[in-house]
Structures are given as structure tokens and as C-alpha cells.
Amino acid sequence: MAISNGSDHENGENSIAPSLQTEGAAVEVMDTIMVRPTKPTCRHLMYMSGVDQILAAAGPSRTILFYRGQVDSTAAVKRLEHAIASVLVPYYPMAGRLARDENGRIAIDCNDEGVQIIHARCDLSITDLQGKGFAIQPYFRQLVPMDHLQSSDSSDDALASFQVTAFKDGITLGIAVAHSVADGVAMWNFIKAVSETSRSQPLSIYPLHARYLLKPSVFIPHTVFLSPDSEEGTKTAKVAPYNGCEEPRRESNTNREVLQQRVIHFSREMLDILKKECLNTISNTKAGDFVTSFQALGAYLWKRLAMAQNLDGETGVDFRVAMDVRSRMIPPLTLAFFGNAVVGVPTPSTAGELVTESLGATCARIRRSINQVDDDYIKRALIDRENKDLRKIALSNVQVLTLRNGTGFHVFEAAEFGWGQPEAVRPPFEHREGEMTLYPGKEAKSIDVIVALSEATCKNFFSENLYPNDPLQNSPLLLPA
Incomplete structure (x- = not known):
């Protein structure tokens, strides 16, 4: 397990401990511009689904791409400006602003106000960062916009913002998107469209703006829900209660404990070892069974975190992932669906169970939860979320491992804007212990895990x-912290 020597990072939403500031790492903003579509688009108020509404309580999705080499940052800004202006015609909601409809729900005012581009500079070296495995640094927060936002419901801010920061030997591109407007699939489709346009390539995916397809009043009349006691194939109007638990809310770190930010690189060989171990220790496996890298790695991280936290055996320790449901709905949504088409999938357990059971048993827990996400599950979840305010849900005392899974996004190909592929992709930081982000590594079929841990948990x-x-444990790829 290759571990980067990352800096510590304070766990505050809008502050960085002064002692953690890296000397000479100040990021200076040189220019800010607003990019509007190359031609007017149709102005209207766009419906936002219950999932969009729920995710308005979450902070913006923020990502940093690192490029090494002699890249003219001014030329990069110009290239992005022209590409974004063109892409905002088919992706016109991204140029809008959030507003409220007649019912007080958040909606997108498609008004062509535009997307922000920031041009900045930093007197540091990308090569030095690469030598440290692109470990998370305190100043990373200054490399990507929207650091001031703790939610995605602001009516004053652009829905997307790009920041090009010039380094001594390369650039970074920080991209921030309001989570209420787009999930990971939609965001990376948008980024890919900008990169294709910047290289004078045709768009491989045109967005489908049809958020109303997730509106219960639209799909309920056309959906067959089978009650538990109905005969197979018998149509019924009964809608069974949704049994999945809501996105958990937990108290923030009130004592402002410093969290250790770490990047862990799992090579293809390491992932193969984990998958083999899971298959060897899952009960009742049969020919043709397989385990995905995400399932095996998720089980490993969940199990290891529960051990490291030294929790009481009866303490609840849930595993949670937001699953893209585009292909699981009936009829399926196209990959081009632009919005949030995700459902939080919880896997419950206790600390005692995780510590004592095999890795395969832990993996099987995750598989069972994922496999239950069918059309009925999804639509009951959508009904449940349609009029729910996440901020009014009671706080949970359950310990939760939340994985943000970006391993399915072809980030290196999608982020080729004409100055080469990035060397790495990182979030600016992780907010809380138990939250991890997974991104593809530069090495084929490898995964980088970004995690924040308390000092005691990190040591364990x-x-x-x-x-x-x-x-x-016996892998030559396992390195001590």
C-alpha cells in the first residue's frame, strides 16, 4: 500500500490552520472572467428532482487536475474560454443560476449568465508535487473555486467554475460544479465536452435535459410495483415503502481536531490480490462469480477503518456509496442524462462483525446491498426524496464510511484539453474521518484513495x-506509513 507523505489539514469548513500554510504556496488570482454561451439559449425555469434537492445541502463537487510541462497558462485560459462558450449552448443549464419556483423548491433559471474562469499563479513546482505522490497540501483549497460554499443552493454564484493556476513547470485546472446541478457522470460528461471542443473534436455525448423523468408524478402511472403478496406479473398500484436509509447527517468536528490527509495508491496487482482473497473467502461461490475492484477495495477499507477506530463491538458502522442508477431504471436512462441520477446505498454492520468476519464476508455485504438496487428500489427512493429536506433529518450516531467512487470516470482521457493528459486528479481535501474519494491512478487499472483520518486512527x-x-501484508508493494 503506497502511502504519500501528505500534510496535515484542519477539519474546518472554511479555515486552514495558519501553522499549516506552506511557505511560498500562496495562490495569487490574476484575472476572473465570465463566459456566456456563444448564442442565446431558451430561457426557462428548469425542474430539479428530489435527488437534486437533497444534494443542494452538499458542498460543490471540487476536483484538481495536475499537468506537468511547459504550458502557457494564458493560452490555456483562452482555449478554455472559447470551448466553454461553445459547449454552453447544448449544456445551457450550466450557464444559469439557481432560483426558487412557485412552490419554494430550487430550480435552475436558465438565463445564460455564464460560467466563471479564474486565472491564477503559484510559485511552486508540479514536479515536486509529483515526487510526493501528489499528496494533499493545505493550499490545494486555493487551486479550485467555490471554497467558500458549504452547500449547493446559492442563487448568487455560478453553477460551474474553472481555475487555471500557473506553476513553475506546469498548470493545475481546478473545476467546481454545484452538486445540486450534476452528479459525477454528468460533471465528467460536461468536462469531456469542453475538452473535445478545445481540441476541435465533435461531442461524443450530447446532454439529455429531462430531469422530469425522475419526478414521481411522471413515472408512477407507468410503473408496475409488485406488492410482496402479489402473484408474479400481477399489476398493482400499491407502492411499498422505501426501506433504504436516508443520507446520514453527523455532527461536524466541534473540537476542530486536525485530520491527517493521506493518499493511498492501490496498484492493479494489489487490487487483484484483494479480489482473489474475497472470492476465496465468500461462502457459496459458484463458477463464474466475480468481484469488482470497487467491491474488494471497499470491503478492505471498511474493515481496516473499523479496526483502526477501536470501536465498541456493538457500534453501528455503515458503508455507503452513491450509485449511478441510469442503467438500472426501467426503461433505462441514457448515459447522457444530465442531472443527479444517484441513490445512496447503505450497507449496515457492527464494528464487531467487521473485525471478526473474513474479507469475503464483508465484500458479500456490499454486493448484496448493490444487487438490491433495482427499478423498484430506485423509484421508491425517488418518491421518498421528492419533498425531503436533508437539513431537517435527525442527526445519526452511526459511524459511516462514505466512498465517493470516481473510478468509473475516464478522467485522464476526458481531461485532455490540448496540453496533454493530467498526471493526477485529486480533491482539495477530505472534510471528515470516514469520507474517502476514489479516483483512477495514472497507472492502468490502479486506484488512488484520498482519506482524512484523526491522528489516533491514522496511526492505527x-x-x-x-x-x-x-x-x-506480505506484498512487496506494502509500504509502512
């Missing part, structure tokens, strides 16, 4: 003695 998490039967 990387201890060689933590996990006696760790399948990676």
Missing part, C-alpha cells in the same frame, strides 16, 4: 499489526 490504520490476516 497504517500499523503493520492492525490486521493480522491482511492479504496485502
Whole structure:
């Protein structure tokens, strides 16, 4: 397990501990411009689904791409400006602003006000960052816009913002998108469209603006829900209660404890070892069964975190991932669907169960939860979320491991804007212990995990003695923290 020597980072929403500021790492903004569509688009108020409404309580999606080489940042800004202006015609909601409809719900005012581009500079080296495995640094927050926003419901801010920062030997591109407007699939489709246009390539995907397809009043009349006691194929209007638990809310870190930001690189070989171990220890496997890299790695991280936290055996420790449901709905949504088409999928357990069971048993828990996400599950979840305010849901005391899974996005190809592919992709930081982001590594079929841990948990998490039967323990790729 290759671990970068990352800096510590304070766990405050809008502050960085002064002692953690890196000397000479100040980012200076040189220019800010607003980019509007190359031609007027149709102005209207666009409906936002219940999932969009829920995710308005979440902060913007923020990503940093690192490019090494002699790149003219001024020329890069110009290239982006022309490409974004063109792309905002088919992706016109991104040029709008959030507003309220007659019912007080958030909607998109498609008004062509535009997307922001920031041009900045930083007197540091991309090569130096690369030598440290692109470990998370405190100043990363200054490399991507929207750091001041804790939610995605602001009516004053652009829905998307790009920041080009010139380094001594390269640039970074920070991209921020209001989470209420787009999930990961939609965001990366938008980024890919900008990169294709910047290279004078035709768009491979044109967006489908049809958020109303997730509106219960639209799909309920056309959906067959089977009650538990109905005969197979019998149509019924009964809609069973949605049994999935709501997105958890937890208290923020009130004592402002410093969290250790770490990047862990899992090579293809390491992932193969984990998948093999899961298959060997899952009960009742049969020929043709397989385990995905995400399932195996998720089980490994969940199990290791529960061990490192030294929790009481009866403490609830849930695993949660936001699943893209485009292909799981009936009829399926196209990949081009632009909006939030995700459902939070919880996997419950206790700390005692995770510590004592095999890695395969933990993996099987995750698989069962994922496999239950069918059309009925999704539509009941959409009904449940249609008029729910996340901020009015009671706080949960359950410990939660939340994985933001970006491994399915072809980030290196999608982020080729004409100055080469990025060397790495990172979030600016992780907010809380138990939240992790997964991105593809530069090496084929590898995964980079970005995690924040308290000092005590971090020490345990990387201890060689933590996990006696760790399948990676004897791997030559396992490095001490």
C-alpha cells in the first residue's frame, strides 16, 4: 500500500490552520472572467428532482487536475474560454443560476449568465508535487473555486467554475460544479465536452435535459410495483415503502481536531490480490462469480477503518456509496442524462462483525446491498426524496464510511484539453474521518484513495499489526506509513 507523505489539514469548513500554510504556496488570482454561451439559449425555469434537492445541502463537487510541462497558462485560459462558450449552448443549464419556483423548491433559471474562469499563479513546482505522490497540501483549497460554499443552493454564484493556476513547470485546472446541478457522470460528461471542443473534436455525448423523468408524478402511472403478496406479473398500484436509509447527517468536528490527509495508491496487482482473497473467502461461490475492484477495495477499507477506530463491538458502522442508477431504471436512462441520477446505498454492520468476519464476508455485504438496487428500489427512493429536506433529518450516531467512487470516470482521457493528459486528479481535501474519494491512478487499472483520518486512527490504520490476516501484508508493494 503506497502511502504519500501528505500534510496535515484542519477539519474546518472554511479555515486552514495558519501553522499549516506552506511557505511560498500562496495562490495569487490574476484575472476572473465570465463566459456566456456563444448564442442565446431558451430561457426557462428548469425542474430539479428530489435527488437534486437533497444534494443542494452538499458542498460543490471540487476536483484538481495536475499537468506537468511547459504550458502557457494564458493560452490555456483562452482555449478554455472559447470551448466553454461553445459547449454552453447544448449544456445551457450550466450557464444559469439557481432560483426558487412557485412552490419554494430550487430550480435552475436558465438565463445564460455564464460560467466563471479564474486565472491564477503559484510559485511552486508540479514536479515536486509529483515526487510526493501528489499528496494533499493545505493550499490545494486555493487551486479550485467555490471554497467558500458549504452547500449547493446559492442563487448568487455560478453553477460551474474553472481555475487555471500557473506553476513553475506546469498548470493545475481546478473545476467546481454545484452538486445540486450534476452528479459525477454528468460533471465528467460536461468536462469531456469542453475538452473535445478545445481540441476541435465533435461531442461524443450530447446532454439529455429531462430531469422530469425522475419526478414521481411522471413515472408512477407507468410503473408496475409488485406488492410482496402479489402473484408474479400481477399489476398493482400499491407502492411499498422505501426501506433504504436516508443520507446520514453527523455532527461536524466541534473540537476542530486536525485530520491527517493521506493518499493511498492501490496498484492493479494489489487490487487483484484483494479480489482473489474475497472470492476465496465468500461462502457459496459458484463458477463464474466475480468481484469488482470497487467491491474488494471497499470491503478492505471498511474493515481496516473499523479496526483502526477501536470501536465498541456493538457500534453501528455503515458503508455507503452513491450509485449511478441510469442503467438500472426501467426503461433505462441514457448515459447522457444530465442531472443527479444517484441513490445512496447503505450497507449496515457492527464494528464487531467487521473485525471478526473474513474479507469475503464483508465484500458479500456490499454486493448484496448493490444487487438490491433495482427499478423498484430506485423509484421508491425517488418518491421518498421528492419533498425531503436533508437539513431537517435527525442527526445519526452511526459511524459511516462514505466512498465517493470516481473510478468509473475516464478522467485522464476526458481531461485532455490540448496540453496533454493530467498526471493526477485529486480533491482539495477530505472534510471528515470516514469520507474517502476514489479516483483512477495514472497507472492502468490502479486506484488512488484520498482519506482524512484523526491522528489516533491514522496511526492505527497504517500499523503493520492492525490486521493480522491482511492479504496485502506480505506484498512487496506494502509500504509502512
